[in-house]
Amino acid sequence: MPIPLVAIIGRANVGKSTLFNRLTERRTAIVHDTPGVTRDRIYGRAEWVGKPVRLVDTGGIMPREEGEIEMRVQDQGQFAQAEADVIIFVVDNQEGLTPLDREVIGQVRKSGKPLFLAVNKVDHLRHEPMHLEFAALGLDPVYPLSAEHGTGVYELIEGIAEVLPEQEEEEEQEEGIIRVAVIGKPNVGKSSLVNQWLKAERSIVSPIPGTTRDAVDSHLNFNGRPFLLVDTAGIRRKGKTRELLDKYSVIMSLKAMDRCDVAVLVVDATEGVTDQDAAIAGYALDRGRAIVIVANKWDLMKGQENPFESFEEQAARKLKFLEFAPVLAVSAKSGRGVEQVLSRVVEVYEEYSRTIPTARLNQCFENAVRKNPMSHYRGKFMKLFYCAQVRTRPPTFRCFVNFPQGIHFSYRRYLINCLRGEFGFTGTPLRLVFTARDEKKG
Numbered sequence: 388m389p390i391p392l393v394a395i396i397g398r399a400n401v402g403k404s405t406l407f408n409r410l411t412e413r414r415t416a417i418v419h420d421t422p423g424v425t426r427d428r429i430y431g432r433a434e435w436v437g438k439p440v441r442l443v444d445t446g447g448i449m450p451r452e453e454g455e456i457e458m459r460v461q462d463q464g465q466f467a468q469a470e471a472d473v474i475i476f477v478v479d480n481q482e483g484l485t486p487l488d489r490e491v492i493g494q495v496r497k498s499g500k501p502l503f504l505a506v507n508k509v510d511h512l513r514h515e516p517m518h519l520e521f522a523a524l525g526l527d528p529v530y531p532l533s534a535e536h537g538t539g540v541y542e543l544i545e546g547i548a549e550v551l552p553e554q555e556e557e558e559e560q561e562e563g564i565i566r567v568a569v570i571g572k573p574n575v576g577k578s579s580l581v582n583q584w585l586k587a588e589r590s591i592v593s594p595i596p597g598t599t600r601d602a603v604d605s606h607l608n609f610n611g612r613p614f615l616l617v618d619t620a621g622i623r624r625k626g627k628t629r630e631l632l633d634k635y636s637v638i639m640s641l642k643a644m645d646r647c648d649v650a651v652l653v654v655d656a657t658e659g660v661t662d663q664d665a666a667i668a669g670y671a672l673d674r675g676r677a678i679v680i681v682a683n684k685w686d687l688m689k690g691q692e693n694p695f696e697s698f699e700e701q702a703a704r705k706l707k708f709l710e711f712a713p714v715l716a717v718s719a720k721s722g723r724g725v726e727q728v729l730s731r732v733v734e735v736y737e738e739y740s741r742t743i744p745t746a747r748l749n750q751c752f753e754n755a756v757r758k759n760p761m762s763h764y765r766g767k768f769m770k771l772f773y774c775a776q777v778r779t780r781p782p783t784f785r786c787f788v789n790f791p792q793g794i795h796f797s798y799r800r801y802l803i804n805c806l807r808g809e810f811g812f813t814g815t816p817l818r819l820v821f822t823a824r825d826e827k828k829g
């Protein structure tokens with residue numbers, strides 16, 4: 388079951404971002420030392436009363452031009468209905484209940500999702516009676532809090548935790564099936580790519596509606612290998628701005644990545660790699676997914692000198708943290724190159740599932756340390772005793788050393804590069820876990 392999504396909704400300047408930061412501070416942090424991974428501050432993860440959650444700050448409703456406010460109110464309601472499992476509606480205690488609050492909450496209520504009213508900026512005991520006017524909205528209970536100081540926030544967390552769905556144990560993967568998420572910004576050709584695969588093979592088996600209104604799981608057999616395809620495309624909205632549309636794309640990609648082995652990142656070749664592409668790619672890396680980069684709309688790149696070489700160079704700059712991921716050029720519209728993507732996905736999946744014998748693994752690390760010895764830590768020699776692979780998907784290696792805290796990220800990266808040089812691991816992230824071992828124990 389995908390991790391539940393909690394959306395924070397409300398007018399501009401009511402303290403949504405402050406509440407978002409307060410809520411995500413309570414998470415058990417997973418540290419990733421890979422430099423260069425782009426982050427979008429409006430998304431976060433947390434753990435509340437033992438339950439993992441994802442959070443999104445939807446941004447404030449603030450009209451920028453005549454007639455826009457109605458569209459943005461509708462956007463908030465549509466976002467809640469389409470994606471969120473739980474909604475936090477934030478209002479400003481000091482400003483009181485406004486007509487815009489009433490209008491937005493009317494839209495949000497249509498979602499039928501669990502709805503929590505957070506009355507922010509109750510910073511002092513004398514402010515508490517003021518929040519009672521929000522009871523007119525008909526939501527019970529009302530949660531008075533101060534996002535800035537943290538008072539009342541835990542009560543909100545406890546209330547939400549009670550309605551969060553229980554996380555089921557991860558279902559075992561069907562033997563041999565490769566779960567592929569097609570991810571990327573809107574309008575880069577994700578649906579076209581999936582449709583080309585399905586049409587070419589003519590072997591769709593019971594398309595199943597996914598967890599969102601636009602995602603569809605499809606079964607495919609390619610060259611005798613079963614695939615489960617998760618297409619996250621199909622997002623459309625009226626209006627001129629793209630802000631909410633971009634948030635949709637990230638949230639849908641997150642949901643798809645929670646359920647996949649290999650993420651196919653589709654990029655518009657005519658635009659090149661953008662910050663939004665890098666953000667989505669960073670989420671895939673954080674989740675330890677194997678990755679294949681696909682430059683779509685290659686049919687529009689005619690007339691340029693060495694276009695693929697130029698694209699690879701640009702991708703290397705913008706996605707330097709994915710230097711291990713293969714890059715392919717395709718045209719989903721014409722079908723050119725689409726089958727080679729699946730062939731490459733199979734290759735990457737095999738690397739993603741690969742197990743290295745312990746003897747060969749330790750020989751690789753011994754050679755690496757001999758060539759580039761470990762540094763000192765607080766005046767003492769650092770030693771690498773031995774290593775073992777502890778899991779696959781992604782390949783994860785536990786290294787026993789005398790001072791784990793002395794491992795610099797640059798040396799970690801060096802060891803990973805040595806692993807790649809020896810064993811390949813194309814398209815898959817690698818994880819090294821350093822564990823202390825007393826030298827006296829031998």
